[in-house]
Amino acid sequence: MSRLNALRNRFVDAPDSLGAKARARRWSWFAECFPDLDRMNVIDLGGTAGAWLRAPVKPAHVHIVNLEKPPSDLPSWLRADVADACDLPASIRSGTYDLVFSNAVIEHVGGHQRRQIFADTVNALADRHWVQTPYRYFPVEPHFLFPGFQFLPLTARTEILRRWPLIHTPTSDREAARRIVMDVELLSVTEMRHYFPGSRIRFERLAGLVKSVIAYKRA
Template sequence: MPRSRALRNRFVDAPGSLGERLRVARWERFRRCFPGIESMRVVDLGGTAEMWLRAPARAKHVHLINLEEHPAGLPDWITAEVADVTDPAIAAELSSHGGYDLVFSNSTIEHVGGHSQRLKFVSAVEQLAPLHWIQTPYRYFPVEPHFVAPGFQFLPLTARARLVRHWPLVHSRPDSPESAMNAVINIELLTRAEMRYLFPRSVLLSERVLGATKSLMAVRTEPAC
């Protein structure tokens, strides 16, 4: 394993890492909000089978929707398709199927491509199920979570694109200026005000690290958690 990947693993991905401990704590909070998750049909916008297979919470059924290909050989309680849920036609087709109890989304809304696309994402969330859990990293947390770089999100775009080609904690190092720009331009971290605007009828929860808000979750559940 490259040294940079090993270093990232130590902080973010490996069992026992800070990132893993935070994910476990988030799942525990999720279970408190949705204690009946084992009997729910979940549609996951932007999720992966790997995440659910590692999760301490298992739904009755999970349908994954992502722009990337899904692995073959999924267990019978997970189905998947490649689709863009911000396409109104796709969202309408999915909602016509019915049967979803909960929309789940983890660190996806900040990638969909601008305010108008986020509004389409929210519209899909509202169409697909009566309950939801939509998590996103908080813009003003001191460390940008995708690149594990302090203050990275506050740099000019061109500076971010240059830095990402050399920063040791990136997940996949861009191999050209074009791919570096593509890596950073498609991430728009959200503020608390934006999440309240997008989800006015949801409860907005904060995930904190050392007193600082790291992530925000727009949650609709009954009763409120």
């Protein structure tokens, strides 16, 4: 492992990394916010089975919706379907859910109109929700681990992605790099309040600075 890859591991990927500690803290907040979680039917928009299998909390049932094909060997309390969270099929929209969960997805759905559709979907599926997203004005962009990355021109971001070794899945292909960069649009607090006007807002901080924003509603 190179020195820089070891640095990424230390900050994000390792079990004792800053990222792992932040995830554990968010799970703890989530459990405190919804103490009856073990009796809930949860729909996760954009999540993965692996995240729930590693999580320290376990709802009664979790229905995962993601664009990627799920693993076939899921436990009975997990269900996964391939679908677009902004264009759910009737079979999912007609389901009965106690809570909508979404972690770091809304910044990937593509533009204001689709973000609004995503938020409307969250509010339509259940009375309660927990939607987390990285904060646009945190100094280090969390997907690429590069200071101020989100404020640079598209061309600069594309070239950095092709060369920056702390990226999780680097690519030297310019077109692929550009698509990856354009897939991420970080949100401000004002935007989160706009999309979830009936929700409470909670801030996750690192070194006193807001790192991510959580919109949640207990019903």
